Amino acid sequence: MPDNTVPRTGHSAGNGAAPALSRRRFLSVAGQGAVVSAGVAAAATGPLLAAPAAAGPDPNIVPVPNWSKALGAGVNVNPYGKPSKFEKDVVRREVTWLTASSESSVSFTPLYALDGTITPNGLCFVRHHGGEAEIDPDKYRFMVHGLVDRELVFTLEDIKRMPGRVNRAYFLECAANSGMEWRGAQLNGCQFTHGMIHNVYYTGVPLRAFLDVAGVKPKGKWVLAEGADAAVMTRSIPIEKALDDCLVAFAMNGEALRPEQGYPVRLVVPGWEGNMWVKWLRRIKVGDQPWQQREETSKYTDLLADGRSRRFTFIMDAKSVVTSPSPQAPLKQKGPTVLTGIAWSGRGAIRRVDVSLDGGRNWTTARIEGPNTPMSMTRFYLDFDWGGEELMVQSRAMDDTGYVQPTKQELRAIRGTNSIYHNNGIQTWLVRSNGETENVEVG
Amino acid sequence: MPDNTVPRTGHSAGNGAAPALSRRRFLSVAGQGAVVSAGVAAAATGPLLAAPAAAGPDPNIVPVPNWSKALGAGVNVNPYGKPSKFEKDVVRREVTWLTASSESSVSFTPLYALDGTITPNGLCFVRHHGGEAEIDPDKYRFMVHGLVDRELVFTLEDIKRMPGRVNRAYFLECAANSGMEWRGAQLNGCQFTHGMIHNVYYTGVPLRAFLDVAGVKPKGKWVLAEGADAAVMTRSIPIEKALDDCLVAFAMNGEALRPEQGYPVRLVVPGWEGNMWVKWLRRIKVGDQPWQQREETSKYTDLLADGRSRRFTFIMDAKSVVTSPSPQAPLKQKGPTVLTGIAWSGRGAIRRVDVSLDGGRNWTTARIEGPNTPMSMTRFYLDFDWGGEELMVQSRAMDDTGYVQPTKQELRAIRGTNSIYHNNGIQTWLVRSNGETENVEVG
Numbered sequence: 001m002p003d004n005t006v007p008r009t010g011h012s013a014g015n016g017a018a019p020a021l022s023r024r025r026f027l028s029v030a031g032q033g034a035v036v037s038a039g040v041a042a043a044a045t046g047p048l049l050a051a052p053a054a055a056g057p058d059p060n061i062v063p064v065p066n067w068s069k070a071l072g073a074g075v076n077v078n079p080y081g082k083p084s085k086f087e088k089d090v091v092r093r094e095v096t097w098l099t100a101s102s103e104s105s106v107s108f109t110p111l112y113a114l115d116g117t118i119t120p121n122g123l124c125f126v127r128h129h130g131g132e133a134e135i136d137p138d139k140y141r142f143m144v145h146g147l148v149d150r151e152l153v154f155t156l157e158d159i160k161r162m163p164g165r166v167n168r169a170y171f172l173e174c175a176a177n178s179g180m181e182w183r184g185a186q187l188n189g190c191q192f193t194h195g196m197i198h199n200v201y202y203t204g205v206p207l208r209a210f211l212d213v214a215g216v217k218p219k220g221k222w223v224l225a226e227g228a229d230a231a232v233m234t235r236s237i238p239i240e241k242a243l244d245d246c247l248v249a250f251a252m253n254g255e256a257l258r259p260e261q262g263y264p265v266r267l268v269v270p271g272w273e274g275n276m277w278v279k280w281l282r283r284i285k286v287g288d289q290p291w292q293q294r295e296e297t298s299k300y301t302d303l304l305a306d307g308r309s310r311r312f313t314f315i316m317d318a319k320s321v322v323t324s325p326s327p328q329a330p331l332k333q334k335g336p337t338v339l340t341g342i343a344w345s346g347r348g349a350i351r352r353v354d355v356s357l358d359g360g361r362n363w364t365t366a367r368i369e370g371p372n373t374p375m376s377m378t379r380f381y382l383d384f385d386w387g388g389e390e391l392m393v394q395s396r397a398m399d400d401t402g403y404v405q406p407t408k409q410e411l412r413a414i415r416g417t418n419s420i421y422h423n424n425g426i427q428t429w430l431v432r433s434n435g436e437t438e439n440v441e442v443g
Numbered sequence: 444m445p446d447n448t449v450p451r452t453g454h455s456a457g458n459g460a461a462p463a464l465s466r467r468r469f470l471s472v473a474g475q476g477a478v479v480s481a482g483v484a485a486a487a488t489g490p491l492l493a494a495p496a497a498a499g500p501d502p503n504i505v506p507v508p509n510w511s512k513a514l515g516a517g518v519n520v521n522p523y524g525k526p527s528k529f530e531k532d533v534v535r536r537e538v539t540w541l542t543a544s545s546e547s548s549v550s551f552t553p554l555y556a557l558d559g560t561i562t563p564n565g566l567c568f569v570r571h572h573g574g575e576a577e578i579d580p581d582k583y584r585f586m587v588h589g590l591v592d593r594e595l596v597f598t599l600e601d602i603k604r605m606p607g608r609v610n611r612a613y614f615l616e617c618a619a620n621s622g623m624e625w626r627g628a629q630l631n632g633c634q635f636t637h638g639m640i641h642n643v644y645y646t647g648v649p650l651r652a653f654l655d656v657a658g659v660k661p662k663g664k665w666v667l668a669e670g671a672d673a674a675v676m677t678r679s680i681p682i683e684k685a686l687d688d689c690l691v692a693f694a695m696n697g698e699a700l701r702p703e704q705g706y707p708v709r710l711v712v713p714g715w716e717g718n719m720w721v722k723w724l725r726r727i728k729v730g731d732q733p734w735q736q737r738e739e740t741s742k743y744t745d746l747l748a749d750g751r752s753r754r755f756t757f758i759m760d761a762k763s764v765v766t767s768p769s770p771q772a773p774l775k776q777k778g779p780t781v782l783t784g785i786a787w788s789g790r791g792a793i794r795r796v797d798v799s800l801d802g803g804r805n806w807t808t809a810r811i812e813g814p815n816t817p818m819s820m821t822r823f824y825l826d827f828d829w830g831g832e833e834l835m836v837q838s839r840a841m842d843d844t845g846y847v848q849p850t851k852q853e854l855r856a857i858r859g860t861n862s863i864y865h866n867n868g869i870q871t872w873l874v875r876s877n878g879e880t881e882n883v884e885v886g
Contacts, residue, residue, distance in 0.1 A: 058596065061584050067576040067671060068576070070673055071546045074545025074571070074574060080566065081566070083698065084707075086706075086707075087699045090523075090698065092524070094519045103515065103517050106518055107518040113698070115646040115694045116646045118561065118696045118697040121524060123698065126519070132518075135510055141503050153504050161776075161779050165781055165812065165824055167822055168813070230511060230512065230514050251558045253559070253561045253563055255526065255556070255557060256526065256533070338604055338606065338608055369608065369609055370610030383608075
């Protein structure tokens, strides 16, 4: 990825670290006469308002800025709002050499620039197999058929009138996320190594409600989910999962599904690989065995070292990545530093995340902050003091089943390097003394 | 509001209700030979795939739609995504006669079209007093001064390097939300009666961390929060609240704050009236008493019946509203119906929400669904069977302090009708037999 696509916002004057230090260290730093920030200058020279000249080192403190002098834009210049122009580089990105056509490609979530646990709808990664279907919600139909007592077709209004509507936050990770890293460090940015994931709140109706009304026959052991896009995406799902926690969803993060996420209706398959979450959901067929569709045979199976393929590896195991620092979010200055990242597991909630700054020799338990629910993205932080030494940053997730995220070496020993799917190995970032960060692997 | 601004999406053919009914009722409805939905037709006439002709009543079931025949748009046509063109009416709206200029006005959240508990960033209501400040994040500075041991100035990077970053979901409600309803039902849509509220996840640093580094002097009992916009919004906040749960926030729902929400930094004052959540936060000054600024004297005080004003009524009491059905979201057909709405309290979490369909004579406890954390928006549902009778819909929230949302009559008996602030009275929607809904008051 060309480095000029990497945002370089943020002021880096002096030791802004000072405010985060103890008062003892704080004052001693100020006393050292090092290049100091306005904050330190203010502390060292007394009240700013009383002595504006003391703000010499920082020209942006005392003068009243233009934005405080003149009326700004009105309240409704954008009836549907947009990000600040200063955030224009925070966008989804393709890796053009990765795929042959943009209709069957992926555009990655800019994880390095995000925080918290929710992915904004406009930045949720996009994976299409036949392009984005543009569906008229009035003409949309959803069919339930196959081994059922009565075959049914629902309009979008019908779905919205079903009892038992729920709201749930779940991560959606493509089975091929980090797939390009199987054979070694390759893509220089967590947007590209781990950006095939997003985490949003879904509003929808449990799939079970539709199957109950249709009446699943005793022989019904699997369901086929089919999309209405040109790729006619189809996947086989065990009836147990279909009757457990799958959702027929029509809203994300409070508003209608986005077109690229399956508007007006998608299937939600919590904790399971992304391409089972069929977008533009057209039908659910009940059968007595899996259908062995293209996307579960020639694709989305794990080719092992001996040439055999592992099929139906539905669950996304525990995984994590440090999003900052990372190649697109280098460290800008020494002193107090907030390291942050995300962790998730398809088997439950994240119980603990450990972080290493020395390539896995020593580990510190990170601070999990914010929502921490099953099969949903968890945010972690490690606040530390960076002295400018070289770092080998890693994170290691543990879920509440006791499963521990493995190293890439451990994964390769078992599964070889033929697969591009289900790579949940530990990621390593090398932070150089100048703060620049790159994708590497440790011995 | 002109009715032509009201979205009329959604298919309303026949009794799509059937799938949500018991099998007994379901089949009897199908048997009545009423105008029936595709679902009913399918059930009444056997498998659709075997007998497509049976789908006669619904032309949209059997033919393969165009969106399944041709490639759609590529994965990155919108590097920052947008809603479907079919959702173009789901936008923030102004009430032009309400304010003199759009730079000092409000644009309301389209609550009637939203679901779940999160408000999408692009639809969060906007209230400006001097227009939207456009702040260069590199030139942004945040000052802490007044009765402190050391006055400090922070860059945006300094703020992001402070330890103790947190992620919290909180509602923000303008003190004037529902203000136009004090003297009686006036605005015909919950977007306008209750749309000065939004609920998002904030990422930021506790204000206490900044005050601790600066060192609050013993005489420091209040803080002044000042915005960098042309209105120089200023509010006085008791030191106890400043040291409790206030946040200096730089992200919302995972991404940078939106410009109209205070980019790059705003103050978060959980549970307290919206205009204390100072946007484009420029400084926090510590003092020994409130400053009696414009926005806490001539404005944002509650004028009582006897002409006296109630000041510093910071906390937003428990409140709720049914968002669907509502004037902008009328009922479209008889049968199974999902009534939904939102509830919130500045004093804690919502413990219970009751719904009445007959103007408050009888109440049913609604189903609270999704996140239910303190000082954050809660979603409730009531699934019921509508026979086409006239309804008088109300909702009544209770928070975990035991406080119960009052009627408008109860509020007026105590506070008169001179105020436009802090109206948390119970809202009534009249649903006519044709489904059209309007804003009314009972007895």
